[in-house]
Amino acid sequence: DVKVTQSSRYLVKRTGEKVFLECVQDMDHENMFWYRQDPGLGLRLIYFSYDVKMKEKGDIPEGYSVSREKKERFSLILESASTNQTSMYLCASSPGLLRYEQYFGPGTRLTVT
Amino acid sequence: AQSVTQLGSHVSVSEGALVLLRCNYSSSVPPYLFWYVQYPNQGLQLLLKYTTGATLVKGINGFEAEFKKSETSFHLTKPSAHMSDAAEYFCAVSGPDMRFGAGTRLTVKP
Numbered sequence: 001d002v003k004v005t006q007s008s009r010y011l012v013k014r015t016g017e018k019v020f021l022e023c024v025q026d027m028d029h030e031n032m033f034w035y036r037q038d039p040g041l042g043l044r045l046i047y048f049s050y051d052v053k054m055k056e057k058g059d060i061p062e063g064y065s066v067s068r069e070k071k072e073r074f075s076l077i078l079e080s081a082s083t084n085q086t087s088m089y090l091c092a093s094s095p096g097l098l099r100y101e102q103y104f105g106p107g108t109r110l111t112v113t
Numbered sequence: 114a115q116s117v118t119q120l121g122s123h124v125s126v127s128e129g130a131l132v133l134l135r136c137n138y139s140s141s142v143p144p145y146l147f148w149y150v151q152y153p154n155q156g157l158q159l160l161l162k163y164t165t166g167a168t169l170v171k172g173i174n175g176f177e178a179e180f181k182k183s184e185t186s187f188h189l190t191k192p193s194a195h196m197s198d199a200a201e202y203f204c205a206v207s208g209p210d211m212r213f214g215a216g217t218r219l220t221v222k223p
Contacts, residue, residue, distance in 0.1 A: 004156070033211075040122065042203060042215040043157075058210070090156055098208050099145045099164040104156030 003027070004105035006091050012111045019078040021108050023091030030095060032074035033102060034058075034066060037088040049074055050097075081112045115140045115206040119214035127222050132176075132191040134217050136204030139185065145207040146187045148178055151216075152200045160202075163187065174198070194221045 007022035025032065031050050035043040035058075045058030047066040055066050063085060067075045074093075078085055088109050092102040120135040138144055145164050149157040161172025168180040174197075178189045187204060199221045204214040 009154075040215055043213040045210060048210065092157075097210075099162075100207075101147055101159045101162055102157075102211060104149075104158065106154075106156045 004091060004093055004103050006089075006105040006108050008108050009106060010109050010111075012113065013078075013081050014113055015082060017081050017112075019081050019110065019112075021076040021078075021089055021091075021110070023074045023076070023093075023105055024072055025074075025093040025103070026072065027093065027095070027103070028071065029093035029103075030071075031093060031097060032068065033092040033094075034064075034074065034076045035090045035092065036060070037090055037107070043090065046076065081110075083112050086110060086112045115144065115208055115212045117204050117206050117212055117214040119202075119204050119217050121217055122215065123218050123220065125220040125222060126194045128196055129193050132189070132194045132198065132219065134189040134202050134204075134219065136178075136187045136189065136214060137185055138187060138204070138206045140206055140208065142208055146178075146180060147205040147207065147211070148172065148176070148187075148189050149203045149205060149213075150200050151203065157203060160189070194219075196221050196223065 004025045033048040034046040049055045049068040065077045091105040094100045094102045116139045118137045147162045148160040151157045161170045163180045171177045
């Protein structure tokens with residue numbers, strides 16, 4: 001089975017802190033994604049990566065950056081956390097685009113106070 | 114550009130009743146369509162997908178969905194709801210990135 005793991009299930013940070021969320025997949029997938037999930041808004045794409053060191057902005061990249069130094073690992077960075085970044089963050093991976101489903105991690109619920 | 118609309122943010126059914134969750138999509142190219150389920154405090158998992166071929170797609174846990182091009186719909190059904198079906202359900206359309214609907218929360222009453 002594909003396994004996608006995220007470094008933390010719950011995280012509480014203070015405004016202005018730098019926050020790292022890490023995601024690891026074990027199926028050699030080319031593509032990895034970061035979403036945030038908010039009630040009534042579904043999943044919104046923050047960034048995705050289709051190869052090591054490659055990244056593309058999604059719909060809501062402002063306030064976030066990403067890093068993909070190894071194929072299996074995709075990190076989301078909040079340079080200076082703000083209260084409006086309180087959300088559920090979901091990582092996903094897929095072997096390709098278009099017809100391929102995405103495999104999700106369990107999510108990290110981030111609270112910024 | 115692709116988009117998905119899920120009709121009804123909350124659906125409540127009795128145990129044993131039919132489940133119908135509605136999804137309409139917009140796509141400028143032949144769509145690839147997905148339904149995912151999210152149980153509390155978990156990530157999303159795939160229920161079923163339509164890529165090409167048969168328009169009636171069967172998935173896990175007794176769910177199925179029918180792709181209707183003329184109606185641009187991909188509604189999810191299950192003949193008989195079970196308490197364990199209570200979850201949030203997301204419809205998605207793919208190409209080149211995946212677009213998710215806002216989700217429908219299904220409640221199953223005993």
